[in-house]
Amino acid sequence: MTEPIPEDFDSTAHEERNVATVAATDREEFLALLPHYYRGEMSQSGNLLSRLDLTTDWAIVAVTAVLALAFQGGDVSAYLLLIGIVGVSLFLLFDVRRYRVYDASRARIRLIEENVFANALEPSDAVLEAWRAELAEDLRRPTFKVSYWEAISRRLRRIYYPLYLLLGIAWLFRITLYTPKETWTQTASVPGVSGPIVVAVVAAFFLAATVVTVWPRGREAKGEFHGEKSGRWKD
Template identity: 40%
Template sequence: MSEGDSEFDPEAAEEREIGREMVDQSTGLGSVAAHLYRGEVHRAVDWRGRLDTTTNWAVTVMSAIVAYAFSGDVSHAVILAGVIVGTAFLFIEARRFQDYDIWRSRVRVLQENLFANALDPSAGVERAAWRKELSDDYRNPSPKISYRGAFSHRLRRVYLPLITAMLIGWLFHLWAFTPDEPFPESAALPGIDGTVIAVAVGLYYLTLLVLAVPLTSKERGESGSADHGDLEQ
């Protein structure tokens, strides 16, 4: 008996065989898996569309606000209001990304452990207990990424560049429309000293930079190492 036979693991063998069974045997598993996978992909695409809609609205509204701010003698406070609006969209999109990630994670588990195994059973499966994890997730669905993680992901991918561009536009607006006043005095608003406004904006941007730092591999991307452990939380 070979060394591999002496270390035979029935559980691992069963997991490996599920891919071959789906292709080689008429058990109905292939049809069920195909419908399940198609449904999960549809829901992932649907939630991806909601994310894109939020992003499109954010870009459109923030661009319109900047365009209005430079259309004439308009207060620089309009641009700061646009930054606040962009932040509100960010909070909404982080929540939507959490929901999207539920379906995306299931699709990746099926791809890695079922369909990849069906194509090449000799390579085995990514996780031995993937069917149990997926079953538990169907019984008790829950987000696979924290709200902070989702917030960081969308901030880094979309909103930090947008808000950075708006704040650069804000500084340019101060320079172009109040050339006779030095910064930060030019940032003053009625009843609020310019230094206070400048410090508040600086602290706000510094907070965004801190929140944009990913704390886990999953927060860094949507595939590869970020997908391992999706259903284990």
């Protein structure tokens, strides 16, 4: 039977937060504690990745539904595809937030893998205290490891820019060849906005999306494999 918690117990007190001080100074205690933490981080990272994939799946479903509705015939307007672009943009914003949280968790995992398991297989001159202090500080005050703009650029490049292109090409086809009885200015218009203005706004949007996607940036993300060349043992 567990003892009741004292009324004056303060979990944020210095002495209560240092219950693992023994493990910090005893190598065997530390190495016994580390696998449990590693498994916890791996589980959390897996859950975050599942949420990230779920956002992507819903974005693809939304694009598929919009394309099916836009070309089913009848009185369906071409601007339904523009509504699809807005919807994909909302999914992108959700995705970027989840991607940055996932990358922060994955960065901690990589820190352990690089400094514990990699050194156990092939020892290096890495200083043990340095990476432990870095990991401890991030556990006390978690921070994002990848900037917002890099996250947008990477998610656009990997997933969302092709979805934008698909919707954009479908929209161009819809306002030109699909309705030969109307001029493109008539088909492209939306209630209250003329066709040329709509085309200009869409063109500006795709120009901005292209710039953000291809603009070169220094890589800060830790949560994904990077580079096109495989290792020698993977050839």
